[in-house]
Amino acid sequence: xxxxxxxxxxxxxxxxxxxxxxxxxxxxxxxxxxxxxxxxxxxxxxxxxxxxxxxxxxxxxxxxxxxxxxxxxxxxxxxxxxxxxxxxxxxxxxxxxxxxxxxxxxxxxxxxxxxxxxxxxxxxxxxxxxxxxxxxxxxxxxxxxxxxxxxxxxxxxxxxxxxxxxxxxxxxxxxxxxxxxxxxxxxxxxxxxxxxxxxxxxxxxxxxxxxxxxxxxxxxxxxxxxxxxxxxxxxxxxxxxxxxxxxxxxxxxxxxxxxxxxxxxxxxxxxxxxxxxxxxxxxxxxxxxxxxxxxxxxxxxxxxxxxxxxxxxxxxxxxxxxxxxxxxxxxxxxxxxxxxxxxxxxxxxxxxxxxxxxxxxxxxxxxxxxxxxxxxxxxxxxxxx
Numbered sequence: 001x002x003x004x005x006x007x008x009x010x011x012x013x014x015x016x017x018x019x020x021x022x023x024x025x026x027x028x029x030x031x032x033x034x035x036x037x038x039x040x041x042x043x044x045x046x047x048x049x050x051x052x053x054x055x056x057x058x059x060x061x062x063x064x065x066x067x068x069x070x071x072x073x074x075x076x077x078x079x080x081x082x083x084x085x086x087x088x089x090x091x092x093x094x095x096x097x098x099x100x101x102x103x104x105x106x107x108x109x110x111x112x113x114x115x116x117x118x119x120x121x122x123x124x125x126x127x128x129x130x131x132x133x134x135x136x137x138x139x140x141x142x143x144x145x146x147x148x149x150x151x152x153x154x155x156x157x158x159x160x161x162x163x164x165x166x167x168x169x170x171x172x173x174x175x176x177x178x179x180x181x182x183x184x185x186x187x188x189x190x191x192x193x194x195x196x197x198x199x200x201x202x203x204x205x206x207x208x209x210x211x212x213x214x215x216x217x218x219x220x221x222x223x224x225x226x227x228x229x230x231x232x233x234x235x236x237x238x239x240x241x242x243x244x245x246x247x248x249x250x251x252x253x254x255x256x257x258x259x260x261x262x263x264x265x266x267x268x269x270x271x272x273x274x275x276x277x278x279x280x281x282x283x284x285x286x287x288x289x290x291x292x293x294x295x296x297x298x299x300x301x302x303x304x305x306x307x308x309x310x311x312x313x314x315x316x317x318x319x320x321x322x323x324x325x326x327x328x329x330x331x332x333x334x335x336x337x338x339x340x341x342x343x344x345x346x347x348x349x350x351x352x353x354x355x356x357x358x359x360x361x362x363x364x365x366x367x368x369x370x371x372x373x374x375x376x377x378x379x380x381x382x383x384x385x
Contacts, residue, residue, distance in 0.1 A: 074102075082113070099121070252291055
């Protein structure tokens with residue numbers, strides 16, 4: 001609310017500046033316009049925020065965008081947090097239960113909830129109860145235990161919020177509003193949840209269908225040219241790993257000689273001898289990725305996201321890089337933040353992973369549009385590869 005009223009104040013100042021120059025000889029009109037602008041601005045801010053709150057509450061009552069929460073710690077802090085979650089009027093959260101090494105039960109907090117087990121069963125509890133968010137309510141928890149909880153949560157694709165102690169509260173950014181005023185720190189917050197994920201999916205469907213319709217005839221012609229240019233099928237299908245570690249068949253135009261995998265080289269490099277004449281052109285302008293629009297419309301992929309890897313590589317990389325699987329919390333993309341920053345092909349896996357995780361943890365619609373725009377520029381310039 002304070003931020004909204006601040007915008008009203010800024011708008012009023014701009015109104016003063018504009019009307020002063022227009023009605024420089026009639027100060028009384030300026031005064032009336034300013035008063036009216038302030039009044040209407042404040043009214044619209046209040047009505048807008050109230051309407052948005054009501055709409056979000058109605059959506060939550062339908063079960064959309066509701067996040068299932070598990071509290072680590074059943075002591076006084078955990079019970080206080082549970083009470084605020086249960087009484088939260090926005091209905092954004094569904095409290096599932098607690099984990100605690102000492103307590104075996106908790107007082108009634110408005111729902112029949114219990115302790116589901118000790119902290120060492122966190123990973124299994126997240127999967128079994130489909131937990132979206134883990135809230136840690138043990139301010140005195142050791143760093144070692146906290147790191148263990150983070151590792152279990154990340155492996156199971158759950159967000160982690162932390163109820164801070166006084167020192168953490170002073171040095172760490174706190175989630176705006178927390179839970180009914182209770183301050184919380186987002187340790188590994190994932191932006192794509194609920195309505196945000198729905199908005200991204202709608203963007204994929206609308207833009208993907210439009211591009212697929214516009215490109216349908218050229219895509220058929222490209223397939224014919226591939227067949228004429230070299231022996232083998234026009235399309236190349238390969239298993240890749242997408243969101244939540246699920247495998248899917250990715251579609252691409254064939255750009256290499258038939259049976260190229262038998263050569264033993266798997267990474268594609270510049271001037272790769274396995275590429276066909278026409279395939280080299282397709283790769284330069286990223287045209288070989290066009291069939292993946294079908295993957296996008298089907299829901300296997302997104303227009304923007306971490307590029308998908310083969311299952312064998314994922315198994316290898318997840319054991320070598322501690323946060324590698326964070327990139328699999330969202331759908332794989334036709335293009336991504338790593339790719340528009342030059343991290344493609346046989347570039348460093350650690351660098352690509354760093355860019356992918358940054359994207360997942362900082363997603364927004366504007367971020368997606370920015371990546372799509374940069375991708376379009378790279379394609380036109382012919383430096384997509």
